[in-house]
């Protein structure tokens with residue numbers, strides 16, 4: 001059980017509810033951004049409770065917050081939890097000062113300022129500590145950097161706060177505030193092992209068109225190797241059996257990847273891990289060292305196997321490079337997985353078919369297909385507006401929120417087709433070639449009809 005306190009100055013809320021989520025199988029991890037803010041607030045002498053909705057309900061979360069009688073409530077937002085974030089704020093209105101942060105509120109602050117008093121932009125630890133201290137002491141906060149707030153009809157956006165230069169100066173996320181046992185038993189049940197997560201870097205200098213980078217921006221900052229190893233030990237001690245390094249691109253800087261992996265080997269810390277890599281910054285030597293340091297598998301965000309679509313996405317690599325990276329990584333014995341999108345703005349029936357058919361026939365350990373989301377502030381959202389003249393998405397929760405030339409049904413079929421072909425190939429191998437081929441042809445035809 002997470003350590004429960006009776007009263008808190010600040011309650012931090014993660015408004016994600018597994019019971020409301022449409023997806024059957026999904027990885028669940030403690031929200032480390034809130035864990036990090038909690039640790040920082042504590043270091044500043046502020047008492048904090050973390051109210052995680054994941055295994056709970058909206059009513060229970062609101063009740064728990066009320067019982068804590070906090071002066072300030074801080075709520076996380078990303079696109080998929082914007083609606084519950086706002087709903088919780090409406091229910092708590094007048095009972096505490098309401099603050100929201102996270103990637104979605106950072107990109108569309110005005111959408112939150114009817115229900116929240118303040119939006120915290122970007123990296124939240126220091127801003128939230130300053131803001132909460134002012135609010136708890138009844139002092140004005142108009143000069144706090146990195147916030148937006150409403151005065152009457154006007155919205156004031158203060159100058160941004162510089163990013164934290166030395167990530168080691170922040171305490172590690174407070175993992176003791178999460179219900180680790182529930183995360184573990186769920187992960188064990190769904191995936192066969194208890195997977196925990198660590199963030200070892202913030203920011204990414206690439207400019208993929210669909211990616212929302214409003215929180216950490218383009219600069220790449222890393223946590224020291226010693227600190228990563230300390231967190232690996234902590235996660236292991238909490239009972240997790242595997243670690244997912246949830247960095248945007250773990251292998252972004254070769255020299256730091258090598259230093260970190262060498263430090264892991266030296267430390268003797270022994271826990272398998274996985275991470276995200278780009279296909280254009282891995283090589284055999286580095287991957288072998290990663291494997292020696294405990295890496296079980298790498299995940300690429302290849303997204304499309306059509307060079308035209310990769311160009312539109314601004315991925316800055318080709319399908320050929322992606323396939324070569326898959327071969328190199330597999331040759332080291334690592335499991336290689338990848339994410340793909342279907343129905344990107346600029347995708348054609350032909351490019352969707354190509355991505356789905358090729359990806360499901362390549363020797364990946366696993367593949368995941370998704371329909372792109374036009375996240376506010378991204379190049380994709382802007383291109384959508386200029387090409388299709390759509391300024392407002394129908395629904396934050398929905399997956400494909402613009403009237404693309406493909407129906408939702410067609411895209412769902414494309415995803416099922418990829419998943420099924422992949423599974424048929426893995427389960428039946430060459431024995432099932434005829435069945436797989438037959439399935440491919442029938443569903444190719446079906447895609448044309450939908």
Ligand code: B12
Pocket residue numbers: 016021027028029030031032033034036037073074075076077078079080081099100101102103104107120122123124125128199203210211212213215216246247248370373375376
């Ligand atoms: C881990 C992760 C996941 C995990 C979730 C784990 C979890 N519980 O958080 C999984 C794999 C489940 C996941 C799924 C999805 N994710 Co995700 N995920 C991430 C990832 C890679 C890291 C999150 C993290 O821990 N960051 C590190 C911490 C330190 O940062 P942070 O969480 O942003 O918090 C900081 C600030 O935002 C701010 N802050 C946050 N909350 C609050 C609250 C207050 C009050 C304040 C003051 C400040 C504040 O301060 C924090 C500390 O500095 C981010 C990318 C990224 N680089 O952050 C994407 C990201 C958050 N995901 C994203 C998306 C789109 C998704 C999916 C919708 C993808 C999909 N197509 O299915 C799904 C949604 C599923 C769902 N259930 O809701 C987007 C969100 C964009 C947006 N504008 O909303 C991101 C930003 C990726 C991207 N670049 O596009 N994801």
Ligand code: SF4
Pocket residue numbers: 204205206207208211212248249278301
């Ligand atoms: S998708 Fe990955 S590589 Fe591309 S900009 Fe986003 S974080 Fe960077």
